[in-house]
Amino acid sequence: MIINNNLQGIASVYANHRSTNKVAHTEREEVRSDEIHISSKAQNASEMLKKLNAMSDVRSDRVAELENMIAAGNYHVSSYDLASSMLNCRF
Numbered sequence: 778m779i780i781n782n783n784l785q786g787i788a789s790v791y792a793n794h795r796s797t798n799k800v801a802h803t804e805r806e807e808v809r810s811d812e813i814h815i816s817s818k819a820q821n822a823s824e825m826l827k828k829l830n831a832m833s834d835v836r837s838d839r840v841a842e843l844e845n846m847i848a849a850g851n852y853h854v855s856s857y858d859l860a861s862s863m864l865n866c867r868f
Contacts, residue, residue, distance in 0.1 A: 815823075846852035 843852060
């Protein structure tokens with residue numbers, strides 16, 4: 778290719794190419810959009826998980842029952858059950 782003092786013409790071609798390329802690139806970006814679709818089962822599971830997390834870990838009715846049994850002297854645990862629970866508890 779022979780270039781005869783026509784550098785401005787060539788530079789303008791490259792400049793026009795760059796500007797049209799940028800416009801096409803930005804138009805493609807505007808068309809794309811991210812979407813998320815959550816199924817009704819997942820929504821229900823999320824609601825149930827929120828309800829479970831809101832619940833207390835302490836069963837106050839059972840705690841009150843055991844406190845009353847201990848205070849009355851009626852709470853007895855077999856040594857077998859105690860040993861079994863201790864062996865099943867691994868850290």
